[in-house]
Amino acid sequence: MSSSFLFSQFMGGLTTAMFLFLIASGLSLVFGVMRIINFAHGSFYMVGAYLAWQAVQWVHPTGGGFWLAVVIAAVGVGLLGALTERLFFRSLYGREELYQLLFTYALVLILGDAAKFVWGTDQLSVSAPPALAGSVQIFGTTQPLYTLFIIAIGPAIAFALWLLLNRTGAGRMLRAAQMDREMLDALGANVGTIYTLMFAVSAFLAGLSGALVTPIESIVPGMDVLIIVQAFIVVVIGGMGSLWGTFWGSVIYGQVLSFGILIFPGFSLFSVFALMAVILIVRPWGLFGRPL
Amino acid sequence: MNCRFGLALASLLLSSWPLAANAADTIKIGFPIPLSGPVAVYGQPVLKGAQLAVSQINANGGVLGRKLELLVRDSKANADEAVRVSRELIIKDGVDFLVGTVTSAEAPAVSTVAKENKIVFLAPVAESTILTDPQHIHPYIFRTNSNTDVEGLASATEIARWKDVKTVATIGPDYAYGRDLIAAVVANLKKLRPDIQIVDQQWPKLGEPDFTSFITAQMSKKPDAVECAVFAGDFITFAKEAAPLGYFKMIDNRMVDSGGVGTIEEVKALGNDYPYGIVANTEDPVIWTSGNEPPEHAKYIAALRQFTHEQYPPSWAVQGYLTVSALADGIRKAGSTNSDAVSKALIGMTFDTPIGKRTFNVKFHETFQPEFYGTMVKEAAYPFAVMKDPELLPQSYTPTN
Numbered sequence: 001m002s003s004s005f006l007f008s009q010f011m012g013g014l015t016t017a018m019f020l021f022l023i024a025s026g027l028s029l030v031f032g033v034m035r036i037i038n039f040a041h042g043s044f045y046m047v048g049a050y051l052a053w054q055a056v057q058w059v060h061p062t063g064g065g066f067w068l069a070v071v072i073a074a075v076g077v078g079l080l081g082a083l084t085e086r087l088f089f090r091s092l093y094g095r096e097e098l099y100q101l102l103f104t105y106a107l108v109l110i111l112g113d114a115a116k117f118v119w120g121t122d123q124l125s126v127s128a129p130p131a132l133a134g135s136v137q138i139f140g141t142t143q144p145l146y147t148l149f150i151i152a153i154g155p156a157i158a159f160a161l162w163l164l165l166n167r168t169g170a171g172r173m174l175r176a177a178q179m180d181r182e183m184l185d186a187l188g189a190n191v192g193t194i195y196t197l198m199f200a201v202s203a204f205l206a207g208l209s210g211a212l213v214t215p216i217e218s219i220v221p222g223m224d225v226l227i228i229v230q231a232f233i234v235v236v237i238g239g240m241g242s243l244w245g246t247f248w249g250s251v252i253y254g255q256v257l258s259f260g261i262l263i264f265p266g267f268s269l270f271s272v273f274a275l276m277a278v279i280l281i282v283r284p285w286g287l288f289g290r291p292l
Numbered sequence: 293m294n295c296r297f298g299l300a301l302a303s304l305l306l307s308s309w310p311l312a313a314n315a316a317d318t319i320k321i322g323f324p325i326p327l328s329g330p331v332a333v334y335g336q337p338v339l340k341g342a343q344l345a346v347s348q349i350n351a352n353g354g355v356l357g358r359k360l361e362l363l364v365r366d367s368k369a370n371a372d373e374a375v376r377v378s379r380e381l382i383i384k385d386g387v388d389f390l391v392g393t394v395t396s397a398e399a400p401a402v403s404t405v406a407k408e409n410k411i412v413f414l415a416p417v418a419e420s421t422i423l424t425d426p427q428h429i430h431p432y433i434f435r436t437n438s439n440t441d442v443e444g445l446a447s448a449t450e451i452a453r454w455k456d457v458k459t460v461a462t463i464g465p466d467y468a469y470g471r472d473l474i475a476a477v478v479a480n481l482k483k484l485r486p487d488i489q490i491v492d493q494q495w496p497k498l499g500e501p502d503f504t505s506f507i508t509a510q511m512s513k514k515p516d517a518v519e520c521a522v523f524a525g526d527f528i529t530f531a532k533e534a535a536p537l538g539y540f541k542m543i544d545n546r547m548v549d550s551g552g553v554g555t556i557e558e559v560k561a562l563g564n565d566y567p568y569g570i571v572a573n574t575e576d577p578v579i580w581t582s583g584n585e586p587p588e589h590a591k592y593i594a595a596l597r598q599f600t601h602e603q604y605p606p607s608w609a610v611q612g613y614l615t616v617s618a619l620a621d622g623i624r625k626a627g628s629t630n631s632d633a634v635s636k637a638l639i640g641m642t643f644d645t646p647i648g649k650r651t652f653n654v655k656f657h658e659t660f661q662p663e664f665y666g667t668m669v670k671e672a673a674y675p676f677a678v679m680k681d682p683e684l685l686p687q688s689y690t691p692t693n
Contacts, residue, residue, distance in 0.1 A: 005508075005512040008508040008511075009505060009508055011504075011508075012504035012505035012507070012509075013505055015502060015504045016502040016504060016505065019501065112328065113328070116328060116332070120336075121327070121328075121332035121333055121335070122333060122557060122560075122561065123333050123524060123525040123528060123557065123558070123561045125532070125562055125563065125565060127563065127564065127565055128532070128536075128565075133536070134536065135537070135538065141508075142536070142537050143537075144533075144536030144537060146536065147504065147533075147536075213501070215532065216502075216529065216532045216533050217501055217502075217529045218524075218525035218526070218527075218528030218529045218532075219525075220330045220333060220525035221332050221333075222328075222329040222330035222331075222332075222499070223330070223501075223525075225329075226330075226499040226501065227501060254505075257505060258505035261494065261505060261509055265493060265494065265495070265509075266493070266495055267466075267495070268466060268494075268495055268496055268497055268500075269466070269497055
């Protein structure tokens with residue numbers, strides 16, 4: 001096995017990883033702070049992808065205007081998230097987790113059918129922005145510019161989220177809310193607004209990742225459910241609610257998949273699920289999580 | 293109110309006159325089909341084709357003097373759900389026949405329901421050979437689409453035509469359809485071109501969001517050509533990820549995709565991201581660039597265009613259309629809607645379709661439908677890839693066992 005081949009497998013794994021991280025980060029964030037397992041996160045991702053497609057049609061049907069479409073999709077889904085939190089989630093805090101699970105599952109079905117109603121069942125596709133449509137040669141391998149961009153944006157988002165949580169006033173509030181919501185409320189902080197903001201950020205990330213995958217993925221009904229399973233695997237491997245856990249969970253998932261298919265070519269899913277099973281047995285709280 | 297009263301009176305009068313009442317009854321066709329989830333991409337156009345056939349047949353006076361009626365249910369591409377709605381259609385709605393399902397999980401499941409209830413069931417899309425193999429065949433199951441063995445022969449024929457190709461890699465979704473199809477291609481290729489070696493086989497899962505690692509792993513084996521069974525939305529993802537990696541350039545676009553990515557649905561979605569130069573297949577290319585379009589096809593497309601209000605109507609509609617037409621022919625030939633009689637009529641029956649005559653094989657109850665194959669090219673007149681000189685393959689097929 002040549003080193004350039006190993007490098008291209010590594011980069012392939014990294015691409016998978018950073019895509020998953022973009023999606024899983026929002027999922028992990030909402031769980032970490034609000035203790036909500038949001039099944040509908042994949043639906044926000046799907047809505048982001050459809051919105052991006054729609055915006056590209058409005059702005060410039062021949063392929064330009066991609067970046068504007070990404071902004072429209074991410075902000076649009078962020079607003080949708082804020083609205084959902086204000087209208088529905090608000091009355092579910094403090095209730096049993098089962099109710100929250102059921103509610104987010106209901107959202108999955110509602111948003112899935114709504115997307116079908118608006119955009120139909122045809123498969124849709126968005127072309128890569130012209131500036132990033134090409135590729136470059138690195139170590140004798142061909143690397144698409146767009147995936148290099150995604151590989152760069154993953155750590156950037158991780159760092160931005162870390163800054164938000166650890167270096168800002170809002171972040172301090174969020175961490176306080178995570179520890180003791182009632183006490184924070186009693187101290188006069190507006191916990192309601194913090195939660196809405198948090199949820200909006202999470203939905204924004206889902207919308208952003210949905211929009212960003214459109215140049216290399218198809219937009220089809222059901223993409224919401226397909227992605228949420230993988231996002232959950234990543235979050236479980238890394239540790240529920242841990243941002244860096246989710247980051248490294250994604251990296252491990254990507255590399256295990258990428259090199260796993262070299263060892264077990266006939267069983268692409270085997271390595272990833274075997275990894276998850278082992279981690280769940282050895283460290284049920286995930287690699288970076290804390291025992292509950 | 294008056295109108296409703298009048299109708300009620302009329303139906304009261306009619307029901308006291310058995311013969312006329314019978315004529316007013318519709319022939320009910322239960323239509324379990326995936327209308328949600330990723331497989332709805334197939335379900336919707338198949339349904340449109342079926343609806344067009346029903347409206348044309350009814351406009352011409354129906355069958356045996358009775359109108360056809362489609363009772364559509366969402367099967368969600370799930371075997372359990374397909375079985376549930378099929379049972380309901382039979383027991384509650386009293387359908388006379390079943391037409392529908394898309395996946396090779398749903399179709400065999402509904403086939404057992406048809407067998408239990410002794411109701412003729414025609415599968416317009418599913419391709420798994422187990423649907424009609426000797427262990428599973430029964431008098432009431434019929435298939436109008438190709439099967440994976442037929443597709444395997446056709447695709448191997450295309451690959452074998454590249455005389456200088458010595459090494460072939462395969463990539464297909466990791467479930468029954470992908471596995472069966474690739475196995476059939478490889479088996480046929482061994483017979484047609486014993487000099488060709490299979491150097492790599494990749495099995496991404498169905499709905500894989502990122503094919504990059506599979507693509508780079510395959511490229512490291514430097515195949516001369518590729519047999520691909522990736523289809524629909526997955527193929528869009530695959531093509532868009534493979535092109536910038538230099539995958540198509542490396543194999544000089546020598547790929548045969550057997551998963552039906554020559555459909556209008558697929559080329560429309562991919563637009564200029566389509567990997568021009570590959571060989572693809574479809575049940576109906578819709579557009580004939582060479583000008584030798586069969587007249588019955590032109591007539592069908594004109595009607596479909598009017599029905600769907602789309603300039604380029606979907607390829608998959610033809611499977612819904614020809615399946616309902618075949619059933620109608622069977623009922624006419626049997627002279628009754630009794631499933632035993634219709635089954636007897638269908639076995640060995642030849643029927644017309646927009647894409648040529650088909651005959652239900654006596655032993656296997658299927659038509660071994662050939663599909664259109666051709667190189668996908670860019671033409672100035674169309675905003676997407678079109679199939680150059682569509683050719684029906686395989687030219688002949690003899691079932692084994």
